[in-house]
Amino acid sequence: MDRRRFFTAAAATTAAASLPLLAAEPAFADSTDAQDKRLTRLMLDALGRELDDPATAAVVEPHIQDVGFNWHPPVVAVADIDYIVAYSFGNRAPAGGGDPAKVLYEPGPVNEALADTIAAVRKQKTVPVFAQWEIARFLSSKYNMTQVISIEPVIAKDGTITYLSTDGVAAQVVAQRGTGGTAGVIGFRDHVKRCVQTTRDRGMTAFAPAGIDMPGTYDPESGQPWTRRRDLYLLHDMYAQMAVLRAKEIAKAYPNG
Incomplete structure (x- = not known):
């Protein structure tokens, strides 16, 4: 299967698998908090299935969401x-x-x-x-x-x-x-x-x-x-955020090297 067909099929599978999740969602008001919760659920579901490892997906997903989907500072x-x-x-x-x-x-x-x-x-x-x-x-x-x-x-x-x-x-x-x-x-x-x-x-x-x-x-x-260009810079910034995150997480996991 060529790459285009692969990703089309993968997207369709993800969308179909997400329908029960969306149907089961409570009737949130269309608030930012509700949207973020919905995104988290969808990302956890997709990543857990892709990795075949829900536990690792639960650890990795917050980092991906923060780096890729949060662009506002405190x-x-x-x-x-x-x-x-x-x-x-x-x-x-x-x-x-x-x-x-x-x-x-x-x-x-x-x-x-x-x-x-x-x-x-x-x-x-x-x-x-x-x-x-x-x-x-x-x-x-x-x-x-x-x-x-x-x-x-x-x-x-x-x-x-x-x-x-x-x-x-x-x-x-x-x-x-x-x-x-x-x-x-x-x-x-x-x-x-x-x-x-x-x-x-x-x-x-x-x-x-x-x-x-x-x-x-x-x-x-x-x-x-x-x-x-914005598209190029966002990739650059996400790369830089991930590099810092990587160093922090390795040091946290293995403080003595």
Whole structure:
């Protein structure tokens, strides 16, 4: 059987097998909670049958649902944050050309939008900002904002530039400020959940600020190919979430190696 026919048949089998489950569901109001419960039941059923192992499916399913179906971070009121941690998203190739290994990329329009988001938060509460350099450049040039600490890339003696990962930025914030207080995390819409998780993994108490819309328009000219299109970025982010989850679960299962 070719792959197309295989997946068509599998989908039909799954749908048919799910009908008794759906028929047995109580008459929930069409709420998010009800939809999530229904999704959980369907995923457990499908995965349990596919693995022929309901017990393992029950362990794995919550991780798949969280990584693949939950894109909203926990939030806290702006009034309750003590500082901002802002993570960049994408960039643009160096405007003047040159070796990109030794010439800084341009911040790009998405990071300008992230700077605008920080400015909106600061209108509600003036708190220190720890911003990845691509965002910090706009906070300085566009807003002349005070109390901004720029998290810079690492530049070697030979001029080679090492850009920081999301975790690398969080580590720098801890090194410069410590972990006290509550961080309000600013990040691109599809990145911000992982930004909050990464900030917490570095020991900080972290939330996205409630009521603040994060930028969500992709830049097709970004110097990072995975940040040019939403479908590609979601795969990238799920891969990154799974990598962190994998390391945590292995360490939990075998703390002594």
